[in-house]
Amino acid sequence: HANRAAWARSTYFDCAERCELLLREMEKQEGKRHYATAKPDRISYNTLLQAYANSPKSTSLAKAEHLLRRMSSMKSVFLHPDRKSYNTAIVALAKHASSPSFVPPDTIDSGNKKDKNNVNSSITERAEKLLDEMIHKSKEQQHHKRCSGGRHKPTLSPNTVTYNALINAYANSFGDCTIASCPTDAAKKAHIAVERVEGILDMMERSCCSSRNDDDLNGNDDDDVCPDATTYASVIHTWIKSGAEEAPFRAEELLNFVEFSSKEEKTGERRPPRRLKSNAVLYSAVLQAWAKTSTKKGAERAEVLLERQKKLYEGSSEQDRQNCLKPTAISYNALMDAWARSGVGGIETAEKVENILTEMERMYREDGDILVKPSKRSYNAAFLAWRNSGVDEAPRRSIMLLSRMFRQYKEEKNLDLKPDTPTINAVMNVWAASPIRGSAEKCEEFLHYMEKAYKAGDISLKPNRISFNTCINAWANRESNGLGGEDDDAIVAAERANRVLNRMERWYDETRDMDMKPDIISYRTAAKAWGASKVNGSKEKARSLMQRANYLLS
Structure with missing residues (x-):
């Protein structure tokens, strides 16, 4: 069990396969006298379900459902699925809800490809189906125990x-609609998801606050479905992804409800839901909601909320401090992101973001506060702030920040700050947006650096579509910024952009790597x-590129 549990909790690509092998070995020894203690039990199968939940492979979803069905059909009732079995299967579905590929359970070990192609039900529907099964079987258990005079809760x-x-399955069931180009299908799914998770939250709140004698939720103990801080954070996450204008207001409304409910619990004014206390996770979710508004008001509101969290933590009791209320790096990252996206721009905003990063480093080094240890995401927010600052100093400051990361990684052995593809892309983005001469050349230097490092074996620096598109954009901006100079220079800039595109196409043709597909x-x-070069024949070449795009992308 200990060996399998270790593999189940790991994130290795083949962790589920390792667990499968161990379980098969236990099943082979079943019935042998010398291996009686190695007989698999419900814990054995639940551990494999957990491994499927943690596995990055798309087939793990089907295998988890297949195993659940297999457990239900076993002769021994002691091997039938329990609450943990179903919960783990739903968690697996939630984790993979955004996966573009799904292998239905009916095709496992059947070789029936036709069945696979005919299945079109969504993962959220499958999660709902598992929930219905739990409720139905719970009622059967309850009826049986009433008839037999038992008083135990349905398991x-x-x-x-x-x-x-x-709730997480619904939150992950659609794409990020905070971006301008949110597809219509994703927007519809977002609307459905928000309505459903709000319905689930309302049901949990009513069931928890009602009398234990009420049969509000299938006759179960109300405390078992009390919403906690994770529940509210997941609902807020769904609102954030939906891109709805009211998302940050609803997020703060939920935070206020949680906070005021915990105060009412102390004064005894009313009975709030059990385990309902605000914590860093909930505050971080609300901060992210305001950050996603990409407005000055959102950044200012995020700043107020972080100060409120600090004061609440400083004035709390030792017992409440253990409730993880202390601001973490996630909260500071959200505030940095809020100012970086605020649209205010200018050197003052960029320096404000960088000052937050510096303060995080000070608290980590001098105070030993590991909870605020800066991560690559912290630095990426600072890069974004300089990119949006619109000042000539931005490229130089981005190089200084990058040097800081390299120094901490190499000299201080801080592996968490090793620059990777998103980091270099963020630096390239600063240079691509810069109006200074030589910015496009610098972008291409970074692209060459990533290509060379990846070919040398550093997979963390593998260039992707964003890397190449940023470099192409840098050359295009050189003309639109009026830096092309003479016609010859204009032709060079357009040809360099075209050359990067050709390199991207060749890479995709050779590897068929979808991350590299133009x-x-x-x-x-x-x-x-x-088009920006304004030289003879430029319009024809631009038109030719768009025709090529339509052909290749069709």
Whole structure:
């Protein structure tokens, strides 16, 4: 059990396969006298379910459901799924809800490809189906125990973990609609998801606050479905992804409800839901909601909320401090992101963000506060702030920040700050947006650095579509910023953009790596470079690129 549990909790690519091998070995020894103690039990199968939940492979979803069905059909009732079995299966669905590929359980070990192609139900529907099974079996258990005079709770009744996993499944069931180009299908899914998670939260609140004698939720113990801080954070996450204008207001409303409910619990004014106390996770979710508004008001509101969290922590009792209320790096990162995206721009905003980063480093080094240890995300927020500052100093400051990261990684052995692809992309983005001469050349230097490092074996610096598109955009911006100079220079800039695009196409043709496949942005940006050059034949070349794009992307 200990060996399998260790593999189940790991994030290795083949962790589930390792658990499968160990379980098969236990099943082979079943019935042998010398291996009686190695007989698999429900814990054995639940451990494998957990491994499937943690596995990054898309087939792990189908295997988890297949195993659940297999457990249900076993002769021994002691091997039938319990609450933990179903919860783990729903968690697996929630983790993989955004996966583009899904292998239905009916095709496992059947070889029936036709069945796979005919299955079109969504993962959220499968999660709902598992919930319905739990409720149905729980009622059967309850009826049986009433008839037999038993007083124990049904072991299959859904609890807080069940509903939290279901909420996460809905939150992950659609793309990020905070971006301008949110597809219509994703927007519809977002609307459905928000309505459903609000319904789940309302049901949990009513069931928890009602009398234990009420049969409000299938006759189960109300405390089992009390919403906790994770519940509210997951609902807020769904609102954030939906891109709805009211998302930050609803997020703060939920935070206030949690905070005021915990105060009412102390004064005894009313009975609030059990375990309902604000913590760093909940505050971070609300801060992120305001950061996603990309407005000055959102950044200012995030700043007020972080100060409120600090004061609440400083004035709290030792018992409440153990409730993880202390601001963490996630909260500071959200505030940095809020100011970086605020649209205010200018050197003052960029320096404000960098000062927050410096303060995080001070608290980590001098105070030993590991909870605020800066991460690559912290630095990436600072890079974004300088990118949006619009000042000539931005490229130089980005190089200084990057040097800081390298120094801490190499000299202080801080492996968490090793610059990777998103980091270098962020630095390239600063240079691509800069109006100074030589910015496009610098971008291409970074791209060459990433290509060379990746070919040398550093997979963390593998360039992707964003890397190439940023470099193409840098050459296109050189013309639109009026830095092309003479016609010869203009042709050079457009040709360099075209050359980067060709390199990108060759890489994709050779590897068929979808992360490297040019998209419509790649071709439009290269066409923009030719259009901005204003030389003879540039319009024809731009038109040719768009025709090529339509052909390749069709």
